[in-house]
Amino acid sequence: MAVNLFYFLVFPGLLFAAVTGAFLSWFDRKITARVQFRNGPPILQPFYDFFKLLLVKETILPKHGSPLIFLVAPIFAVFGATMAGVFILLPLLNITTGFRGDLIVIFYLLTIPSFSYIIGALASGNPLAAVGGSREMKLILSYELTFLLFIAGIIMKCGQHFDLYSIIQAQKAGSPFIGSISGVLLFVVGIFCIQAKLALVPFDMPEAEAEITEGIFIEYSGAAYAMIKLTKYIMFFILPAFLVALLMNGFRFEGIHILWALLKIFAVVLILTLIRNTNPRVKIKQAISFFVVWMNLIAIIALVLIAFGY
């Protein structure tokens, strides 16, 4: 029991994932600044933002809306992200949970933050938040099937294992999955799914800041918004870590391999950031056809290739 609480709250869970995610979020902002020939924020900037929102600012409740659901939604978002983080990071740290089928659980837990955002946005009673919430719903509907096909491809590739630990061990025994044609195709699909899950720029229409002024988060202020920031930091770490676990061999913590582990995470975040900086925001219709037609097509081609052993 105590060990489980430690896993959830401190080491692979809340504290560790939040701190690492905050540093990755700084890395993202710094790379964005360098792409635009700017200097960028200092390294502790995500922590300043978070503690300012948590400790200094006032939380305002919307007049027309449901205050209880409005405040509980960010807590659920943090819970879902942390829970998914524990399930993803424990196998990565070579601690077996003994739970066969955790991939399916991770898949469901990763959608909890998005659903919480939608519920919180609709509870705020703001029309722009409602627009953002409906866009987030359409986005979930479009990328979720693709993400499921991506996970199905990994499961087929490693020989019908449904737990992350066996998938990582299968890659360590053989070669990493990304070293084949189908692996590269799955990597492309996975990167775009993560981009949409994190709501980074080509797919950031739920929180389009110039268009509907942060959309789903428009009414959040103070500590409630700090919880949303915390969720975003955690998701920014665990989703690249999930991709590394599924396709790139996972982490090893001995000697030079620590450097490799860091480089893998940084490489995935760098790709996400560069996609974000070189693309305009697409319309929701374009995003749906992008995922439903093109990404599903690539995922199915990858599945066929896997079936033929490439």
Place this chain on the structure above:
Amino acid sequence: MGFKNYCFKKSLWVFHFGGASCNNCDIEILDCLTPRHDLERFGILLVGSIRHADVLLVNGSINTRDKERLIEVYNQAPKPILVVAIGACGCTGGYFTESYTFAGPVDKIIPVNAYVPGCPPKPEAIIAGIIKLVQNS
């Protein structure tokens, strides 16, 4: 208190309220956020919603229609909030002081923490004003 105040100073998010402006000050404010002046190195971001703002930048002359909207925006902001009046119109009324639609300079309507005069003020002047605001708050 020291830690809280430090975090607050290091991460000021700015909401921009333009009154009946001639758009010169708006352009100079946007200039501050471009690569040349880059206010993000001080942790300053432009946000779209007043709920996320720590600083309310007000520019342009405030006429009778803007007045109630400015008060509404100020009341909707989560406290503590700092208010900065930019440009001659925001500080004193400038050219429009005698106008029949003019509803008083910004500090007659809401409390103001810093003034950046100029018509329009240069981006360097705006940055200097914000640095002074941060040092004195």
